[in-house]
Amino acid sequence: MMKIVFLLLLCCRSASSGTHSLRFFYTGSYGVMTFPEFVGVVMVDEVEVIYCDSSIGGAEPKQDWMRKLIKDDPEHMDWYSNECHTSHNTFKTTTEILMQSFNQTGGVHIYQRMFGCEWDDETAEVNGYDQYGYDGEDFIEFDLKTETWIAPTPQAVTTKHKWDNDRAGLFYIKNYLTQVCPEWLKKYVNYGRSSLLRTALPSVSLLQKTPSSPVSCHATGFYPDRAMMFWRKDGEELDEDVDQGEILPNHDGTFQMSVDLKSPAPGDWERYECVFQLSGVKEDIIKRLDKAGIRTNRGQAGITGNIIIRAASALFLFASCITGVFIWRRRKGEEQMFYS
Template sequence: MNRRNDYETHSLIFLFTGSSGVPNFPEFVGVMMVDEVEVVYCNSNIQKAEPKQDWMENLIEHDPNHLDSIYTAECLASQNFFKDNIISWMQRFNQSGGVHTLQRMYGCEWDDEAYYVNGFDQYGYDGEDFIAFDLKTQTWIAPKLQAVITKHKWDNDKAAIAKQRHYLTQICPDWLKKYVNYGRSSLLRTDLPSVSLLQKTPSSPVSCHATGFYPHRAMMFWRKDGEELFEEVEYGEILPNNDGSFQMSVDLDISSVPHEDWRKYECVFQLSGAKKDIVTTLDKAVIRTNSGFPAGPVIIRVVVVLVLLACCIAASQIFIWKMTNNASR
């Protein structure tokens, strides 16, 4: 069975986060990402946008005003907008204090094969969806009663809606194509991962863990006798590493698997752009555990450290995909 789906879909995503009541943390943070890679960063402390990739600095050399005229200006303008709206939305929820967050995620996806463009603009408040723009109907959707006032106000601003549609369907894809072209050597590279079988205890599920791969368009699954398994399998999220690569895992419950049948099971990793799959046979001799293999604890600790380092970034990534999935429904 082959699940491979090689497609070239690129994304340009802006993730803005405003917060209230969080000590020793900027009230506003902005990140621009291309294909899930952080490219530009700004916050309310530094008061300017900073490039995070070498190829972005090359673009700035050819267009010196690009960073400040677009991203620094957007960063500064959004700070007051977020601050005012946090106060307003706190009042709507009858909140007088405490820690609160407002997030905006907007941007576009572009498929260079089908020339498909998908634009999105969504807001979340305290970790839950608050209001989102429907590009098809060109109206705002309010999943919460407290957002209805904002919906009516924004729906009635026809000029802003027309500007929004033009940005999401024209300007954003044009910028995305430009960035992909400048960052081609980095963004379009293919890095294969190292794949390991991990197990905490002899009775724990076996985790097939892949780390160090790029791009993030990857699949991993367990199969038996060539057929993909769906029961007794738990799929993990694709998470970013601190070096720009990605990691993922898929667990197999082996409690009911006879030892003589182990080698019938295989973990399959597929990466977009790679010609061959990485197939790892379920073999007790190669499983890293906390007992039986001296190297096991070291490997486990390394994996734990990688996960912890990724937690902060992963939290925003998971929020992005949650909101993106909601937008596509």
């Protein structure tokens, strides 16, 4: 079974509080009859804003503010559509080359690339990254500090030497990751300010499957994803006897998360409370551990519904990750930004 570690690591990469991110994902597939040969997605602050694939032959905006940006700058969408087509051809050729390098003659294969930047609007710090994966494993990655490529697999060594010797190409990529990408990100954040910089508080519930099961504190419907949730006992945050869950996306663009507490002794319940903190919101949401307020699946659909929500969100996350995104290249007469 093909590993999906690389895929999930790419998507689950999270910006810290105070930062914004512009991430490009694109995925080429071989031997997958029910999936397009090439799929591209661009995400701003983990929100999908552009989508394309080889079956529709172009790019589509996914947010109202991106549609406005395109209306103000029509060439913007032309660049995306052209790159979707060009990257499809490049990925198809590259996958064939990689199959030869790995002595593969058939089967199912996935070639991916993720690149982008993060910008801290408080400190102005900028970070960039550019990496490739093949069949769920890291293939090659750009080290921005040393301006060299890192090859974790022997099959990537030849590519590393070739790309390391292309000094003009290295300079161009560094300039894009540290200069061009942040400028585009700032433009996107400005256009999408009312959506991207909004805050939405969650509904918080206590869930328990059986009387001896852990108590799950579940928050859903919050935005942005820069949030923390934890259990406290007698006012002190707990590090033990808790299981911290991941932040997962909901279908409406909001997020959910949960943190489980091992079932405490009956006489200690009043000493516990669940605390939810959202970036940009001063007041915490506190849910005290109260047996009467716990939703269970004993004659109810509460906990079952929660499990279904988590599973659906995980599938949504995977689907978002596997859609990879196209790349910006300069047009005729300009130096190509990315390697083929």
